[in-house]
Amino acid sequence: MVFVGLLVLAGLWIYPFIWLVSASLKSSSEIFGRGLNLFPEDPVWENYSQAWTEVGFDRYFLNSVLITGGTVLLIVIRSALAGYVLGRFDFIGKKPLIAVFLITFFLPEGYTIIPITQLTDQLGLLNTHLGVILGLGAGGQIASTLLYAGYFRQLPKELEECARLDGAGHFRIFFQVMFPLAWPITATVTILTFLFAWNTYLLPLVFTLSEPGLRTLAVGMTVFVGEYDTDWSGMAAAAVISLLPVIAVFVVLQRKFVDSIAGAVKQ
Known part of the structure; x- marks a missing residue:
């Protein structure tokens, strides 16, 4: 029972980071349209290249x-x-x-x-x-x-x-x-x-x-x-x-x- 409780707490703790990684692969419209969904429909890897080089x-x-x-x-x-x-x-x-x-x-x-x-x-x-x-x-x-x-x-x-x-x-x-x-x-x-x-x-x-x-x-x-x-x-x-x-x-x-x-x- 303690293990299950700790596992739930660990999931709550790590969820924001997982959501951040998911949001980085979405378009801005998809973030607000399907924000709670952790799996992007079509991963936008260009977000990383744009942030790294263009910005x-x-x-x-x-x-x-x-x-x-x-x-x-x-x-x-x-x-x-x-x-x-x-x-x-x-x-x-x-x-x-x-x-x-x-x-x-x-x-x-x-x-x-x-x-x-x-x-x-x-x-x-x-x-x-x-x-x-x-x-x-x-x-x-x-x-x-x-x-x-x-x-x-x-x-x-x-x-x-x-x-x-x-x-x-x-x-x-x-x-x-x-x-x-x-x-x-x-x-x-x-x-x-x-x-x-x-x-x-x-x-x-x-x-x-x-x-x-x-x-x-x-x-x-x-x-x-x-x-x-x-x-x-x-x-x-x-x-x-x-x-x-x-x-x-x-x-x-x-x-x-x-x-x-x-x-x-x-x-």
Whole structure:
């Protein structure tokens, strides 16, 4: 009975994605005329080619890959370093610093977009990939930092002591000893950051207003919305394209993600 209930819940959870794939193979009129039918009468594969080449999603896809990859790398390194310091060292002002981090965690993105835009503009990086990466990855990232801090805190001190006896300094201990051990947390932070950077809309929109060629997939979705009409089938095809990398990343890293959650529960 429990299995049947879980199967029903799984079906309800996956139905929107199946419907999206079905809608991407229909014409706009068929979506509204036979919307609940998951099997298109005559699959329109041209929706994908139109979204990929004619609308420019090949360029948007590359932009998303570059920006998301850079953001993930920046946030993982920054969060791991900050988490290592917070988890392994005691210093004056540690608790107030964590309090400030927690305050920034509750600030909506809309409150910070103006100063981030002004600062990026002053650095001459407003309409560049690097500017978007820094805008997305240079925040507090308190959730990722605390994940690393909690993991590093519970590692035995003997690991560092042995490394110091071999003449290793702080950075060598971190990159060669501590950071490789935090692979489950790194997988978790990678997945969460990837989802955030891949799907974020507001900051890439503001940073690429004058450079449409730098749009990401999330911003590029607006291409399908016209003044008097919306290409729903093309938008569905573009949405499927944008979801495929997310699914691939989660499939590759989901085991480590589950392991890190299980480890947190045990603690």
